[in-house]
Amino acid sequence: MMKKGNLLIKNAAELVTCSGFRAKKGKEMSDLQIILDGAVVIEEGIIKAVGKTEEILKQYSEENYEVIDASNKAVLPGFVDSHTHFLFGGYRAEEFSWRLRGDSYMDIMERGGGILSSVKATKEATKEELFESAMKRLDCMLSFGVTTVEGKSGYGLDYDTEMKQLEVMKEVDAVHPIDVVSTFLGAHAVPKEYKGKEDILIDFFIEKVMPDVAERKLAEFCDVFCEDKVFSIEQSRRLLTKAKEMGFKIKLHADEIVPLGGAELAAELGAISADHLLQASDQGIRDMEKAGVVATLLPGTAFSLKEEFARGRYMIDQNCAVALATDLNPGSCFTESIPLIFALATLYMGITTEEALTALTINGAAAVDRADKIGSIDIGKQGDIVILEFPSYKYIPYHIGVSTVEKVVKDGVVVFPKIEKV
Ligand SMILES: N=CN[C@@H](CCC(=O)O)C(=O)O
Numbered sequence: 001m002m003k004k005g006n007l008l009i010k011n012a013a014e015l016v017t018c019s020g021f022r023a024k025k026g027k028e029m030s031d032l033q034i035i036l037d038g039a040v041v042i043e044e045g046i047i048k049a050v051g052k053t054e055e056i057l058k059q060y061s062e063e064n065y066e067v068i069d070a071s072n073k074a075v076l077p078g079f080v081d082s083h084t085h086f087l088f089g090g091y092r093a094e095e096f097s098w099r100l101r102g103d104s105y106m107d108i109m110e111r112g113g114g115i116l117s118s119v120k121a122t123k124e125a126t127k128e129e130l131f132e133s134a135m136k137r138l139d140c141m142l143s144f145g146v147t148t149v150e151g152k153s154g155y156g157l158d159y160d161t162e163m164k165q166l167e168v169m170k171e172v173d174a175v176h177p178i179d180v181v182s183t184f185l186g187a188h189a190v191p192k193e194y195k196g197k198e199d200i201l202i203d204f205f206i207e208k209v210m211p212d213v214a215e216r217k218l219a220e221f222c223d224v225f226c227e228d229k230v231f232s233i234e235q236s237r238r239l240l241t242k243a244k245e246m247g248f249k250i251k252l253h254a255d256e257i258v259p260l261g262g263a264e265l266a267a268e269l270g271a272i273s274a275d276h277l278l279q280a281s282d283q284g285i286r287d288m289e290k291a292g293v294v295a296t297l298l299p300g301t302a303f304s305l306k307e308e309f310a311r312g313r314y315m316i317d318q319n320c321a322v323a324l325a326t327d328l329n330p331g332s333c334f335t336e337s338i339p340l341i342f343a344l345a346t347l348y349m350g351i352t353t354e355e356a357l358t359a360l361t362i363n364g365a366a367a368v369d370r371a372d373k374i375g376s377i378d379i380g381k382q383g384d385i386v387i388l389e390f391p392s393y394k395y396i397p398y399h400i401g402v403s404t405v406e407k408v409v410k411d412g413v414v415v416f417p418k419i420e421k422v
């Protein structure tokens with residue numbers, strides 16, 4: 001059980017609350033609900049009061065709390081990185097250089113590399129090795145202000161390795177300050193022996209793996225790589241429909257490389273989010289808006305694969321709720337960097353700084369179905385807070401690619417920088 005703190009943060013130049021308890025759509029994404037000279041009180045890890053410093057100090061005595069003076073600093077909700085594959089064995093640096101020389105991501109996968117090479121390395125890795133490397137990646141994310149992360153299995157594709165990934169994710173969640181939301185992504189790639197027999201693999205997940213994952217509560221979400229030459233719309237529909245019956249919430253890797261209709265399927269099935277969406281159709285975007293599916297965009301991946309970015313501006317103008325995430329993985333996007341995501345979203349996707357901040361806080365929370373608990377500085381939510389070294393959130397994309405985070409608070413406790421006792 002992580003420690004829960006009693007903390008009072010006062011004199012914040014900007015207290016950027018991002019206030020809300022559900023995903024923000026379209027124009028709502030620009031409304032950050034900022035309190036100038038703001039203060040926030042956290043008791044037992046939960047936000048108790050939010051307001052102007054003067055008002056808060058009339059009601060709450062500083063001597064009952066650890067106090068942080070945030071003069072000349074902006075205070076924001078902790079970031080929610082709602083799409084990652086942070087737990088994996090091995091690396092694929094060689095593949096990166098193949099891509100630089102012109103090989104495509106899908107070609108590398110077709111010839112047995114890509115995801116399948118991470119599957120091999122993850123099968124070979126011990127639980128201890130997976131744990132150690134995952135903890136290191138989460139430490140890096142924490143330094144960027146991430147307080148909740150979604151993590152997927154999918155580098156196993158067999159019973160034992162999928163379970164191993166999910167079990168280690170649970171162990172990491174128990175000891176690391178960042179909260180981990182787990183997703184079962186068994187249907188992430190097709191091993192050689194299942195080529196042309198994808199339906200049999202889907203049956204295997206439905207019958208043999210998912211019931212145990214559900215019973216052992218190893219994952220909250222079920223996801224699928226719905227893509228040409230991976231899993232079809234029909235196979236994805238079958239898998240996710242069963243997943244819903246078993247109590248999983250659902251997500252899709254949708255319309256990343258080919259416009260297959262993944263966005264439409266996400267809306268039809270009532271998915272919590274559809275992710276990537278580089279090739280999502282106008283109809284798919286309209287369907288997602290109507291069905292309230294969060295569009296999770298991963299600009300780091302488009303950048304790393306040298307693809308056109310997803311149409312973030314258009315989606316927001318169509319009144320969608322957009323989230324942004326790193327997609328940290330060993331292949332298509334090996335980065336934990338929130339500043340990089342901010343830079344790409346604002347400079348290349350036509351997304352404003354305000355919208356990007358919403359996309360990484362309350363909408364990230366909505367993408368993991370936790371908008372009632374995290375993603376904003378509201379009374380009753382977890383005391384997950386980021387303090388910048390600068391007086392305004394506007395410095396985040398302006399200081400290009402560099403972290404502006406000075407302190408991170410999780411459940412009312414300062415967890416970054418780590419205070420080493422001497
Ligand atoms: N596109 C599919 N899956 C991952 C990549 C995983 C990998 O290349 O290892 C993604 O979201 O980008």
Ligand SMILES: [Zn+2]
Pocket residue numbers: 083084085253327
């Ligand atoms: Zn992914």
